[in-house]
Amino acid sequence: MRRRVAVLISGRGSNMASLIEAARRPDYPAEIALVASNRPDAGGLAHAEAAGIATAIVDHKAFPDRAAFEDALDGVLRRHGAELIALAGFMRVFTAGFVERWTGQMLNIHPSLLPLFKGLYTHRQALKAGVLVHGCTVHFVVPELDSGPIVAQAAVPVLPGDTENTLAVRILKQEHVIYPRALAWVASGRTRLEGGRVSFCETWENRGALVVPD
Ligand code: GRF
Numbered sequence: 619m620r621r622r623v624a625v626l627i628s629g630r631g632s633n634m635a636s637l638i639e640a641a642r643r644p645d646y647p648a649e650i651a652l653v654a655s656n657r658p659d660a661g662g663l664a665h666a667e668a669a670g671i672a673t674a675i676v677d678h679k680a681f682p683d684r685a686a687f688e689d690a691l692d693g694v695l696r697r698h699g700a701e702l703i704a705l706a707g708f709m710r711v712f713t714a715g716f717v718e719r720w721t722g723q724m725l726n727i728h729p730s731l732l733p734l735f736k737g738l739y740t741h742r743q744a745l746k747a748g749v750l751v752h753g754c755t756v757h758f759v760v761p762e763l764d765s766g767p768i769v770a771q772a773a774v775p776v777l778p779g780d781t782e783n784t785l786a787v788r789i790l791k792q793e794h795v796i797y798p799r800a801l802a803w804v805a806s807g808r809t810r811l812e813g814g815r816v817s818f819c820e821t822w823e824n825r826g827a828l829v830v831p832d
Pocket of ligand 1: 627629630631632633634706707708727728729790793
């Protein structure tokens with residue numbers, strides 16, 4: 619049984635595209651049932667339509683407040699039979715009420731090694747801090763921003779001469795690797811949220827340390 623996933627976007631949707639691509643495989647444990655955007659001009663909508671996926675626009679500007687927007691969005695998600703939500707560059711912060719309705723069923727991807735560098739401009743924050751390792755994180759969504767239990771991370775080196783842009787490119791490539799994997803783990807039940815922590819059904823081999831520079 620493939621779990622029905624709604625991907626929420628606000629922009630270009632490259633992570634959305636990586637999830638759509640992964641879900642084309644017949645053995646992938648999830649299908650992308652819906653791509654929804656809060657912005658009518660989100661570039662990713664055209665890609666989703668071209669891939670034959672149902673799309674919806676729930677424009678937050680059309681609602682008097684956050685709760686009304688979220689009720690409308692929740693209605694669309696339920697009408698499409700969504701069981702899981704994957705936030706992929708979705709630029710609205712949800713109320714605790716909405717997050718609690720989807721506890722353990724909503725993932726987000728963030729371009730830093732959380733809990734470092736929450737919020738916006740993560741690559742700028744990393745360069746300013748002088749870290750030598752940076753990366754991206756897939757996590758379950760909790761009411762506090764960028765703070766939920768971690769499902770997957772990828773680390774990349776920060777190279778001499780890196781700019782926000784070169785770092786963003788290097789990290790985005792890894793986002794496209796870890797998000798489809800993390801979604802598959804959650805959709806198959808191998809990874810779940812239990813008592814506020816992520817439980818993994820299997821352990822993985824110890825691959826030693828990533829050391830930068832090596
Ligand atoms: C990604 O960097 C993601 O980590 C962050 O927003 C960006 C969205 O990019 N949450 P895209 O729309 O998936 O290309």
